[in-house]
Amino acid sequence: MKKRFIWLGLSFIIVVAMMLASCTTTTSSTTTATQATNTTAPVVTTTKTTVPTSLGPTTTSVTTTTVSGNWWSKLGTPQYGGIITERYNANPASFDPFQGEGFVTVQELYLSRLFADQWTLDPAQWDYSKVSWRPDQVTGGDLAKSWEFSDPTTFVVHLRQGMHWQNIAPANGREVVADDIVYNHNRLYGLGGMPGSPTQMTNSAYKKLISVTATDKYTVVFKWTIPNPTFILSTLEATGGAAVDMVCPDAVKQWGDVTDWHHAIGSGPFILQDFVSGSSATLVKNNDYFGYDDRYPQNKLPYVDGIKILVIPDDSTALAALRTGKIDLMGNLSATQANDLKKTNPELVNSPTPFASTPSVDPKYGVKPFSDINVRIAMQKAIDLKTIAANYYAGQASADPSTLTSNDMGMGWGYPYSGWAQSLKDSYAYDPVAAKKLLADAGYPNGFKTDIVFDSSGDSGLIQIVQSYFAAVGITMDIKPLDAASWITYVQVGHNQDQLSMKNSGYVGITFDVDRQLQRFLGPTNTPMFNDPVFNDLYAQSLAATSVDTYKAVFAKANQYVAEQHYIICLVKPMVNNFCQPWLKGFMAQDNAGQGASGGRLNGFYGARFWIDQKVKSAAGH
Numbered sequence: 001m002k003k004r005f006i007w008l009g010l011s012f013i014i015v016v017a018m019m020l021a022s023c024t025t026t027t028s029s030t031t032t033a034t035q036a037t038n039t040t041a042p043v044v045t046t047t048k049t050t051v052p053t054s055l056g057p058t059t060t061s062v063t064t065t066t067v068s069g070n071w072w073s074k075l076g077t078p079q080y081g082g083i084i085t086e087r088y089n090a091n092p093a094s095f096d097p098f099q100g101e102g103f104v105t106v107q108e109l110y111l112s113r114l115f116a117d118q119w120t121l122d123p124a125q126w127d128y129s130k131v132s133w134r135p136d137q138v139t140g141g142d143l144a145k146s147w148e149f150s151d152p153t154t155f156v157v158h159l160r161q162g163m164h165w166q167n168i169a170p171a172n173g174r175e176v177v178a179d180d181i182v183y184n185h186n187r188l189y190g191l192g193g194m195p196g197s198p199t200q201m202t203n204s205a206y207k208k209l210i211s212v213t214a215t216d217k218y219t220v221v222f223k224w225t226i227p228n229p230t231f232i233l234s235t236l237e238a239t240g241g242a243a244v245d246m247v248c249p250d251a252v253k254q255w256g257d258v259t260d261w262h263h264a265i266g267s268g269p270f271i272l273q274d275f276v277s278g279s280s281a282t283l284v285k286n287n288d289y290f291g292y293d294d295r296y297p298q299n300k301l302p303y304v305d306g307i308k309i310l311v312i313p314d315d316s317t318a319l320a321a322l323r324t325g326k327i328d329l330m331g332n333l334s335a336t337q338a339n340d341l342k343k344t345n346p347e348l349v350n351s352p353t354p355f356a357s358t359p360s361v362d363p364k365y366g367v368k369p370f371s372d373i374n375v376r377i378a379m380q381k382a383i384d385l386k387t388i389a390a391n392y393y394a395g396q397a398s399a400d401p402s403t404l405t406s407n408d409m410g411m412g413w414g415y416p417y418s419g420w421a422q423s424l425k426d427s428y429a430y431d432p433v434a435a436k437k438l439l440a441d442a443g444y445p446n447g448f449k450t451d452i453v454f455d456s457s458g459d460s461g462l463i464q465i466v467q468s469y470f471a472a473v474g475i476t477m478d479i480k481p482l483d484a485a486s487w488i489t490y491v492q493v494g495h496n497q498d499q500l501s502m503k504n505s506g507y508v509g510i511t512f513d514v515d516r517q518l519q520r521f522l523g524p525t526n527t528p529m530f531n532d533p534v535f536n537d538l539y540a541q542s543l544a545a546t547s548v549d550t551y552k553a554v555f556a557k558a559n560q561y562v563a564e565q566h567y568i569i570c571l572v573k574p575m576v577n578n579f580c581q582p583w584l585k586g587f588m589a590q591d592n593a594g595q596g597a598s599g600g601r602l603n604g605f606y607g608a609r610f611w612i613d614q615k616v617k618s619a620a621g622h
Contacts, residue, residue, distance in 0.1 A: 178215075188200040188243050349579065355509075
C-alpha cells in the first residue's frame with residue numbers, strides 16, 4: 001500500500017533526542033570550553049522532595065583535561081562559538097504568555113522558568129525525548145535551586161542567588177527575586193488582587209492554587225487546595241505551557257504587557273535582538289546568564305553565540321534548507337520524508353521518537369451501538385494493528401495497543417502492554433471472526449452503519465485503512481471530513497458528532513503529565529463526552545493522594561480501567577523522525593524534542609547547552 005502520511009501539530013521541533021553514535025562521536029579539535037576533572041551523574045530516587053542544583057563557580061579557568069568515566073564523555077569536548085539555526089512553521093501572535101502560547105519556541109530562549117531537566121541524568125534512567133512529562137525524581141532546577149513541602153499543601157521554592165534580568169531598560173540587569181515569581185503567578189492566575197489572564201484563568205490545575213507569597217528575597221511559598229505532591233510539582237514544572245516562563249515585571253509595569261517583541265526582557269541564556277514578522281527572530285548570547293554546565297561545572301553557558309529562528313511554513317522549503325545546511329535541525333518528519341533524506345543526505349543524523357499520543361477512533365460516550373462494550377471490543381478486534389505498523393508505517397510504529405498512558409512511561413508510572421493480563425491482550429488482538437460473533441451477540445449480526453467526523457488535517461490514509469477493516473466485519477463507516485478549525489468547533493467545542501470522531505492526535509498513549517492524562521477521560525467536558533462515575537471517582541482519589549506511591553497506585557487503576565472498558569478504538573503509535581546536522585553536538589537522548597515530547601519547550605535550556613563542532617562544519621563546506 002502506498003503510504004500517504006501527514007504530520008500536523010508543531011512542525012518545528014528542536015531535534016535533540018538523538019541516541020545515535022554517529023552524532024556523538026568525539027572529534028579532536030581546539031576548544032576554549034573548560035572541563036571539570038570529575039562529575040558524576042545523580043542517582044535517581046523515588047523519595048526526593050528537595051533537589052539542589054549547582055549554580056557553578058563565579059569564574060572560569062581553561063583546562064584541557066579530558067573527562068572520562070561519565071556517560072556523556074562520548075559526546076565530545078564542548079566548544080564555544082557559532083550560531084544554531086532553527087525552523088519554525090508559524091508566525092507568532094504574541095510574545096506575552098498572558099495572551100496565550102504565542103511564539104513559545106522563541107520565548108523559551110530569552111525567558112527562564114522555575115524548573116527544567118537534569119542535564120547529567122543518564123537517558124537509561126529516564127529518556128526525556130520520549131515523554132514530555134517529568135516525574136518528581138527527574139525534575140531539575142532552573143531559577144529554582146531547591147524545593148520542599150513544608151506541609152502537604154504548602155510547596156516552598158528556594159531561588160538561586162545572583163541571577164539577573166537582562167541588562168535592558170527598565171530592568172537594567174537587576175537581580176531576579178522572589179517577588180518577581182509572585183508577580184508572574186498573580187498576573188496570570190488572578191491571585192493577589194490581580195484580574196488574571198483570560199487565556200490562563202481556564203487552567204484547571206492552577207485553579208487549585210490558593211496563593212503565592214515571598215517570605216524573603218529568595219523564597220517563594222505556594223499554597224494549594226490539594227495535597228498531591230506530584231500534581232503540584234508537575235503543574236509548576238509544566239513543559240506543556242509557556243505560562244511557566246517568567247517575564248520581567250518591570251517591563252509589564254512600564255508597557256502594560258510584553259506582547260511587542262521590543263519589550264522582551266528575560267533572564268534566559270539569549271537576548272531577543274531582532275524580529276521580522278513572517279521571516280525570522282535573531283537571538284544573541286546573554287553574557288550575564290547565570291547558568292553553568294552541570295556536566296562541566298567550570299563552563300559558563302551558553303556555548304553558542306546565538307540562535308536564529310527562521311519562519312518557514314512550507315515543509316518542502318524547510319527540507320530544502322536542511323539538505324543544504326541552512327538550518328541545523330528539523331523534526332516531526334514522516335517515514336517517507338525520512339527515507340528521502342537518508343538517500344539525499346546520508347550525513348544527517350536521524351533519531352526517531354514516539355508520537356505524543358496513539359491515534360484513535362473515538363465513539364461518542366453512551367451513544368448506541370457504542371454503549372455496548374461488546375461492540376467496542378468487536379471494532380477493536382476488527383483492526384490488524386501489526387499489519388498497519390509493518391506495512392503502512394514501514395515498521396516505524398509500535399503495534400502494541402495503548403491505554404491512557406504511553407507504553408514509554410517509566411519509573412512505575414505507565415501501564416505498559418507487556419504487563420497486561422493475557423485476557424486483556426486478547427480483547428485487543430486482531431480476530432475478524434471473533435469480531436463478527438461479538439457484533440452478532442450484541443444484536444448486530446449484519447453489522448451496522450455509522451459515520452466518523454474526521455479532522456482532515458490528519459492522516460487520511462490511516463482512516464481509509466480503518467474504514468476497510470470495519471467493512472470486512474460488516475461495519476459501514478462514512479467519513480465526514482472537516483478542516484481543523486471546523487472540527488474543533490463542531491466536535492471539541494460543540495460535541496455535535498453523533499457517532500464517531502477522529503483527529504490528528506489520539507485519546508490514548510499519552511506522554512504528557514499524569515493529571516492532564518486523567519483529565520482527558522474526566523466527564524463530561526471531554527471531546528467524546530466520557531462521563532463514567534468509576535473513572536471520575538478515581539480522578540478524585542488522585543487529587544487527594546498525599547504521596548507519590550499512592551498517586552501511582554490510583555493512576556495504575558485508572559490506566560487498567562480505561563484499557564478494560566475499551567472507551568476508544570486504539571490504533572498504532574507511530575514514530576516521528578528528527579534530523580540534525582552532524583556538527584550539532586552535546587546531546588544523547590536527553591532533551592525536549594520530538595512530537596513525543598514538547599516541541600520547542602525548554603528550547604533555551606537545551607539551546608544553551610548544545611555546541612557546534614566547527615571542524616566538522618567546516619569540513620562539510622559550511
